[in-house]
Structures are given as structure tokens and as C-alpha cells.
Amino acid sequence: VLPYFVQEYGASASEVTQLVALYALAGMMFSPVLGRLSDTVGRKPLVVCCLLGSGVTYLAYMGVQSLLAIFVVRLISGIVSAKGGVITAWLIDLVDESERGQATVFLPHRGDSETA
Numbered sequence: 422v423l424p425y426f427v428q429e430y431g432a433s434a435s436e437v438t439q440l441v442a443l444y445a446l447a448g449m450m451f452s453p454v455l456g457r458l459s460d461t462v463g464r465k466p467l468v469v470c471c472l473l474g475s476g477v478t479y480l481a482y483m484g485v486q487s488l489l490a491i492f493v494v495r496l497i498s499g500i501v502s503a504k505g506g507v508i509t510a511w512l513i514d515l516v517d518e519s520e521r522g523q524a525t526v527f528l529p530h531r532g533d534s535e536t537a
Contacts, residue, residue, distance in 0.1 A: 447499025
């Protein structure tokens with residue numbers, strides 16, 4: 422998708438780098454925020470909202486008309502991508518306390534699989 426933006430909107434290599442970095446930084450900065458929020462509102466509702474937010478951002482990419490709009494959508498996409506820790510905590514919550522040590526072995530070691 423990023424090569425299309427470079428071609429369509431004339432983004433420089435620096436701006437493409439900023440788009441990639443913005444996504445990663447937003448995810449990193451909002452992961453603790455979403456973790457705290459999940460303790461308040463619940464893990465399931467937050468995961469559902471983040472998944473819906475991901476869907477909305479994918480649709481929003483189709484309608485962007487400027488490089489600034491791409492940056493805004495990319496920021497929102499990075500924020501809702503921070504749901505990985507909440508999903509991990511939710512899965513651990515589903516396991517009996519006596520078996521949590523064994524269960525964590527089977528959880529995937531999550532890198533960022535959504536950086537497209």
C-alpha cells in the first residue's frame with residue numbers, strides 16, 4: 422500500500438519512513454493505555470472496538486485524498502493495533518490460575534503482524 426501512496430501523492434522517502442514510524446510509535450505508546458482501559462471497561466469490549474477500528478481504518482485508506490489524511494489514518498491504525506497485549510491478557514484470564522504457567526508457553530510470541 423505504501424508504494425501506491427508514494428506514487429499517487431508524491432511522498433518522499435522521508436515521509437514514507439515517517440508513516441511506518443508513526444504506526445509503530447502509536448502502537449507502542451497506546452499499548453499501556455489500552456491495557457489500563459481494558460482493566461476498566463473489560464477486555465472483550467475493548468478488543469471488539471479495536472477490531473472494528475482496524476476495519477474502519479482499512480476502509481478509510483480507500484477514501485484518503487491527501488498525504489495528511491494518510492498520516493491521520495495511519496495514526497489511528499497504529500493506536501488500534503495496540504490490542505495485542507489486551508488479547509494476551511484476555512487469553513490468560515481464560516485459563517485456570519494453576520495452569521497459567523503452562524498456558525503461556527502456547528501463546529504466540531507476538532511481533533507486530535499488522536504493519537502492512
